[in-house]
Amino acid sequence: MASTSRRTGRDSTQLRALQTSLDGLARVDGSARFGFGTTAALSSISGPIEVRLAAEHPSLAAFEVLLRPLSNVPTTQSKSLAATLRSALLPSLILTQNPRTLIQLVVQSLSKGTSDALVAAMLNSSTLALLNAGSIPMRSVVCAVAVGRKKSTSEFIVDPEEEEEPSLASHGCFAFSFANGDARCVWTNWRSGSAAVVFDEKELAEAKDVALDAAREVFMHIQKVCRAMEGDDESDEEDDDKMVVS
Amino acid sequence: MDTVLPGQHVPAQHVNLKLGPGLLQTASSIIATRAGSLNHSANRSKWWVENNSRRYVPAPQESVIGVIVQKAGEGFRVDIGSAHTASLDGLAFEGATKRNKPNLKIGNIVYARLSLAHKDMEPELECFDAQTHKAEGFGELKGGFMVRCSLRMCRQLLDSKHFLLPLLGSRFPLEAAVGVNGRVWVSAKETREVIAISRCIEGVDPDGGGMEEADVVELLTTMGL
Numbered sequence: 210m211a212s213t214s215r216r217t218g219r220d221s222t223q224l225r226a227l228q229t230s231l232d233g234l235a236r237v238d239g240s241a242r243f244g245f246g247t248t249a250a251l252s253s254i255s256g257p258i259e260v261r262l263a264a265e266h267p268s269l270a271a272f273e274v275l276l277r278p279l280s281n282v283p284t285t286q287s288k289s290l291a292a293t294l295r296s297a298l299l300p301s302l303i304l305t306q307n308p309r310t311l312i313q314l315v316v317q318s319l320s321k322g323t324s325d326a327l328v329a330a331m332l333n334s335s336t337l338a339l340l341n342a343g344s345i346p347m348r349s350v351v352c353a354v355a356v357g358r359k360k361s362t363s364e365f366i367v368d369p370e371e372e373e374e375p376s377l378a379s380h381g382c383f384a385f386s387f388a389n390g391d392a393r394c395v396w397t398n399w400r401s402g403s404a405a406v407v408f409d410e411k412e413l414a415e416a417k418d419v420a421l422d423a424a425r426e427v428f429m430h431i432q433k434v435c436r437a438m439e440g441d442d443e444s445d446e447e448d449d450d451k452m453v454v455s
Numbered sequence: 456m457d458t459v460l461p462g463q464h465v466p467a468q469h470v471n472l473k474l475g476p477g478l479l480q481t482a483s484s485i486i487a488t489r490a491g492s493l494n495h496s497a498n499r500s501k502w503w504v505e506n507n508s509r510r511y512v513p514a515p516q517e518s519v520i521g522v523i524v525q526k527a528g529e530g531f532r533v534d535i536g537s538a539h540t541a542s543l544d545g546l547a548f549e550g551a552t553k554r555n556k557p558n559l560k561i562g563n564i565v566y567a568r569l570s571l572a573h574k575d576m577e578p579e580l581e582c583f584d585a586q587t588h589k590a591e592g593f594g595e596l597k598g599g600f601m602v603r604c605s606l607r608m609c610r611q612l613l614d615s616k617h618f619l620l621p622l623l624g625s626r627f628p629l630e631a632a633v634g635v636n637g638r639v640w641v642s643a644k645e646t647r648e649v650i651a652i653s654r655c656i657e658g659v660d661p662d663g664g665g666m667e668e669a670d671v672v673e674l675l676t677t678m679g680l
Contacts, residue, residue, distance in 0.1 A: 233662060238508065238509045238510040239508075239509070255510070256510065256538075257510065257512065257537075257538040258510070258538050259538050259539070260538070301461070301462075303479070303488060306574060307512065307538065307574060308574055308575060309538075309539070309575075310538035310539075311538070340460070340461070340489075340490040342508060342509070342510065343489050343490065343491065343506040343507060343508035344508040344509070344510040344511075344512055345489075346461075346477075346479065346488035346489060347461035347462070347488055347489065348461060348462050348479075348486065348488065349461060349462040350460055350461055350462065387460075387462065388461070388462025388463070388486070389462050389463050389464045389486070431460075432458075432460060435458055435460060435490040436458045438490070438507075439458045439490075439491060439492050439506070441456075441458045441492070
């Protein structure tokens with residue numbers, strides 16, 4: 210059901226324009242930038258590289274995530290968010306093929322705060338960086354999107370902006386692992402946004418369905434970016450006005 | 456020549472099926488493990504996913520360019536750009552005996568072949584051909600300059616039909632050794648020729664813009680070569 214009660218006149222299920230760019234940072238093995246409008250993050254991947262003895266694992270590659278906020282030194286919150294990014298991305302990596310090595314992911318936040326949309330942008334940029342690197346075997350592609358439920362109308366909206374968050378009863382980010390057309394939820398932080406708001410399993414399931422549709426759009430965009438990376442010419446101009454690829 | 460994403464099922468079926476880089480056999484099917492173009496041989500027995508990357512993962516029998524980083528007992532430790540340093544035995548050269556070992560120093564560049572590349576063991580190098588046990592171009596590379604490039608660029612340079620090396624060779628004499636680990640050793644008489652080769656490789660590299668032949672010719676003309 211279309212609703213234009215959102216600030217920028219977006220549909221309830223409409224994402225902001227996706228901005229992606231494969232930056233080609235100089236000293237890393239893969240890098241990518243992903244943004245929902247101006248809520249963006251830049252990720253870089255190095256691996257498989259040498260690992261320090263303490264982190265070495267005899268049959269697996271060590272996967273390390275470092276998160277840098279937009280300003281100031283990394284804090285405990287960065288460390289906590291890095292741990293959640295790691296747990297969301299871990300299912301998609303095949304770590305057994307490069308034992309005793311390190312796969313290092315560094316995520317640089319390009320927006321202030323830690324909104325759900327920013328967490329989703331971080332996950333998507335990490336996925337793109339991994340695909341760009343090409344040296345780490347993967348079994349699926351992780352795509353994430355933020356969803357919220359409005360207090361006033363109880364409807365679900367996709368990709369809420371920071372300004373919209375106070376008007377949400379509950380909100381969260383969902384991450385899905387896409388493989389061969391199937392999608393499974395690998396991580397979520399759905400929570401109630403204000404006092405005296407509770408949610409049940411039914412609401413969580415509904416939110417997940419809404420998120421899955423939007424995540425599929427993100428996945429198709431990432432697929433487009435990968436095709437362009439390989440120089441595969443596509444004549445599908447349908448939804449190019451919404452998506453910006455550089 | 457489809458572009459595949461990780462996790463995507465690949466319709467590879469053959470009596471003598473051989474899976475190349477980028478493909479993995481799981482319990483139920485064969486999946487791609489990286490994003491790239493799916494290729495197969497004419498008779499559909501060999502399948503692989505072709506992509507570009509910058510980090511080398513050792514595979515047996517590949518020719519690589521390494522830099523000596525340490526002398527370890529009877530041999531050397533060589534950096535080939537992978538996660539682990541490779542070991543090169545002092546006797547793994549043509550005509551080497553216990554009394555007559557190669558005199559390699561730290562920082563020397565060698566062109567070697569990976570005799571052992573297993574995920575659980577550190578890679579091992581040899582400086583002679585597997586069948587003939589003769590040098591065949593392997594061994595120390597004296598002088599020259601080492602250029603870094605992406606892995607796809609190295610594979611393109613090794614293709615005899617690629618335009619770059621013959622084009623450069625037609626302008627001035629040069630020597631080149633291409634390692635599949637993202638390193639190319641080049642040697643020419645004058646410094647500006649070496650700089651030109653280095654710039655051309657960087658320019659033609661898919662990561663660095665993927666210059667075409669006409670652009671390379673223009674670049675060389677502006678450099679006076």
